[in-house]
Amino acid sequence: MTYVDKDYSASNGGAGPEGAPREDSALRLELRTAASTVVIATIRTVAADLAARADFDLDSIDDLRMAVDDLCAMLVRLAPADATLRCRFTAHPERIEVAADVDVDDDTGLPPTRSFSWRVLECLADEVSAEALPRELGQRGRICITVAKNAVSAQQP
């Protein structure tokens, strides 16, 4: 598993004096792994850890953990054997966005929005979307699922 924190230097070295507002206080973190079910537990744990550090309430931490588990599982199901799963997390003080994608073969469609998994994902996250990223020269196409979760869970009716 590769850990990439692209903005590490920017978000720390680039910060102003203690307490000064930053232009962008988001923490960005990217995980790249084989698209395999065995890594999903680790990825969802990273998501829950980020949520706890972003001061999410307990329900919202659980919801994000489940949502990330679900979206990774959906992508792994679509992925051919040698594909890479990439998860990019952007943690704001009260909101986390997760954009995850996998390589897919040409004839692979988006995950069905009527499926049990998709319905569960919609319940857990505040925003959910899926898109097919066009194939670039010499590369396979990719399917990307994006979710956003706010720090405080919406009140259930």
Place this chain on the structure above:
Amino acid sequence: MGLTRPALYGARVDSESPAADFPADIIGLQVAEHGPDARVVTVRGEVDTLTAPKLASFLHTQLSAARVVVVDLDGVDFLGSAGLSALFEANELAARERRALWLVCHSRIANRALEATELRDHFTFADTVPDALKNSV
């Protein structure tokens, strides 16, 4: 990921070779018979894409053998969409076959999963395993 916790997690359902068991699935499934008609399934650990098929087939087996199946989820510390789906399908099977499937669940995480996904109302809950068995007589 050294995730085996043998002291906590009892019987593994399948016995694959140790080499194939990394990272370890951390689910524990145990069953106890209560007379000829009732079984109590105790689920511990994480019910996710890796482990949900084991739960599904375990519940299927118990529902084929007993009229009343109580599923104790108190020891569950992750319940993902695949696990919810396994429980949901077992519940549908129980309804079709006129079996009683009870859930006992004081796991905060499992309860949150059932609530956030609005699936709670599909299931029948009992406060304790003895309550479920008593109500099924």
